[in-house]
Each structure stands twice: as C-alpha cells, then as structure tokens.
Amino acid sequence: MLRSRIRLAAAVAAVALVLAGCGGDDEPSGGSSAAPGELKVFAAASLTAAFTELGQRFTAANGGTKVTFNFAGSQALATQIQQAAPADVFASADTANMGKVKDLVGTPQPFASNLLAIVVEKGNPKGVRTLGDLAWSDLKVVLAAEEVPAGKYANQVLDQAGVRVQPVSQEDNVKAVVTKVSLGEADAGLVYVTDVAAGGDKVEGVDIPEDQNVLATYPIATVKASQAPDQAQAFMDLVLSDEGQQVLERHGFLPPPTT
C-alpha cells in the first residue's frame, strides 16, 4: 500500500516535471543576443520564393540564426497572430490585414508592390487575351477567396473592368490558384505577376494593362510579442535594404509606392 503511494507520488512528480519542461518555451529566453536563435517569419504566400532566398542570406549573415517561415494567405496569418501565434515578423500582401493586427506589431513599412496577371496553362490553349475573356462560359476560372488579399485585388480588377466572372473555386491562398492551373484542372486564374514567374514551366502569364490593374502594397512589421526583437528588426532591415530590394526585384516584385 505504502509502496504504491510512493510510486503514485513519483509519477505525479514526473508528470509535473514534464509539464514544467513544456512551459519553458513560453518564458523569455533571456535576450536574443546569446546563442544563434530562431526567427519565425509569417509571410504572405506570394512571398514564398523571394523570402526563402532572403532567409538563407539572413542565416548566412547572422551566425547561423535559423529562419522559419510560415507562408499562407495573409488573412490566415493575421488571425494566427491575433491568437498569439509565436511570430517575430509579419509580412502581409495588403495593408488591410496588417491593420487587423496593428496593436500587436510595430510600425509597418511598405517594402514591395505587385501587380496582378492572368495565369494560364503553358501555350495558352484557350487563347485568353484580356480580362473580358475570363467571362467565357466554357472557361474554368479559379480565384483566391475574397478574404485572401489576392482575391480581394482580383475582385477589384474585375469590377473596374466591368467583367463578371463565375469562378469554379475560391482558393485559400494565391499559390493554390497557380497549382490548380498548372495541374490543368482550371483554365485560368488571377494571381500576382510574381506567382506566374514562380509557377514554373507549366504556366504562363497574360499581362493586364496598367490602367486596368491594381497595385498591391506589401507592408512588413516586427511583432511586439517577439522573443527575439533585435533579430526581428534585423530581418526587417534586410528586406528594406538595397540587397533585399534587389532580391525582391529579381523575383518580379516592384519597389514600394513612394509616398
């Protein structure tokens, strides 16, 4: 009897230890300048290729600090940050979703802009030439959902042009739109110019004239609850630096609008 009580107590102690160990993550890690740490960057899906390259450069230049990315629709990232997900930096594809978390982040800085393009299969088998063609009834068009910045911009572009499109699907992020086209399931989609470039050799873009297009502004900010505020700021500085801007430009992004 006594023996079993002792064993019970030992088990309780062991469980308590394990729980305490798990809790360790939440405690401040005593300054970010110590060992090479880890930086968590929440970035819009359209930034996947450009930010992955910037992350590698950051790691190389900062003594091996690992950069972990969470690429998703900006609306999903904003919600995750609202629910206290452990983010250090947030880069959104629009100012609206940055605005949703404005109390949780530092001062946002615009760092890039982007235009929309029509994405079609390689060779453009359906012969899509203009925004108006997207209304063809035999064309399967995929858009990003209205909640996603790319979907919101797509609706703006279509409304401006007076084109009514019945999409067959509203995808959760802009990369999923490109995927549906590259798989051949959809004939066309509205995505960023940069997504066409990143979409590989199965897709190509149809330009949208400047007077019909919208300019998407990408803001970046550090997250106030960050455990590594110095490194978060350093990453943001890299994105805004000449080096960072060159990387973004190479991936097809435009400079941020000058205010």
Next chain:
Amino acid sequence: MTRSRVPGLLAVPAALAVGFLAVPLIGLLGRTPWGSIGAELTSPRVLEALRLSLVCSLGAVAVSVGLGVPLALLLARVDFPGRNLVRALTTLPMVLPPVVGGVALLLAFGRRGLAGQWLDRAFGITLPFTTTGAILAEAFVAMPFLVITVEAGLRAMDRRFEDAAATLGAGRWTTLRRVTLPLIAPSLGAGIALCWARALGEFGATITFAGNLPGVTQTMPLAVYLALETNLEAAIALSLILLFISLAVLIALRDRWFPSA
C-alpha cells in the same frame, strides 16, 4: 464494490488523457457567443454550408452503401486469391492523410487524370470543382469505415441461419435479402453512422480535389476553416453544429461501443 486490480498510479495519465480530450471542447463552448449564435446559425453562409454538407455526406453514404456492402460481402464470404491485399488496399484511405487522398483523386479523376481525361473526352464530365466531386472525395475517405464494420458483422454472425435457409430452398438472393442483411442490420447501421460522421467531417480531400466554392463544394469543415480567418464567431457556430452531430452519433452508437453502460 469489487476490488480493482488496476495499478493506482495509472489514474494520473488517465486523468491527463481526460483533460487533454475534454478541455478543447470546453474551450469551444466557453468562447461560444451564445447571444448572437441564433443569428450566426441562420446566416445564409452557414445555412448554405449546412445544406451542402448534408447533401454531400448523404451522397457519400449512398455511394458507400451501394459499393461497400457488396465489397464487405465478398471479403467476408468469398475466399478469393489476393483477398488480404484487396482488404488492405480498400482500408488504406482510413489511415492515409486526407490531403494525400485529394491529390491522388486529382491524379486519377482530375481533368488530366488517369480516368478523368477519359471521362472528359468520352462524356464531357469533369469532377473537380463540382458537388459530385465533393461527394466522391467524402466517399473515398468514409467508405472504408462502412466496409470494415459490415465485414466484422458478417464474420460475427451465425452462418447456420444462412445454411438453414439454403437447405429450405431459398436462393442466394433470397437468403441475402431475407436472412443475411436483417441479421447484420445493427452492424450496417453502425457502419452507416460512422461512415456518415466521417464524411461530414471531411476536409483535406474535399478542399484538394473539389476546391472551395460556397453552395457547390464549400462544406461545413471548409466553411469553418475559412471563417476562422475572418469571422471567429461564425467559425465557432459552425464548429458547434459539427460537435453536436458528432455527439449524437456517439450516443446513437453507445450500446455498441459501451455495451455495459
């Protein structure tokens, strides 16, 4: 009270397990906006997702019963070569990540897929982005639950009844209809309930294969996922419906799962 032979210290991990499984549900109930839930539940978006979920999950059950019961009969009663392989293959979707199932469905039944390109060319039928596509995605992940439950029922049943019916001159169809199926009715019911609950909750294969369009392919789990990103209250309201449906299925099956209670 009889003396238990279970070691006392097992109570600790057991209590942790209860907490781990129950606390998220309490969290869901705790954050429910009870004041506005009526408005949330009757909003067009929620009603549309609810209607579509019922259509798709019942469609998936129909497909599963129509194809799955014959499969269970063959697996349980006919000793054909490769039976174990067939059984493993047809239960694979139970353990396969649903998103992988969705990708596989695209490669099979998509417009460029193995069978899909033929369907498109011969009949002009394309399945992705259609309600039929959503039904197929749900049936793909849910049918195995029906098959294994019905097969287990067939194996557990007393086959002498079938033999007796045959001796008395009943044909194979008559025996199946009048003896076998009524005897496995409880298993069939449990299989249908499990299959339906799984189809109702399907997310990964549906969004991958059928896409997401309100009223066409946006079932309740998809609506919960997308609502979560913009409208937490609507997401919680939809989650509550799914929670209560799951509870109802569990209660309906309690005699089967908790025979002593």
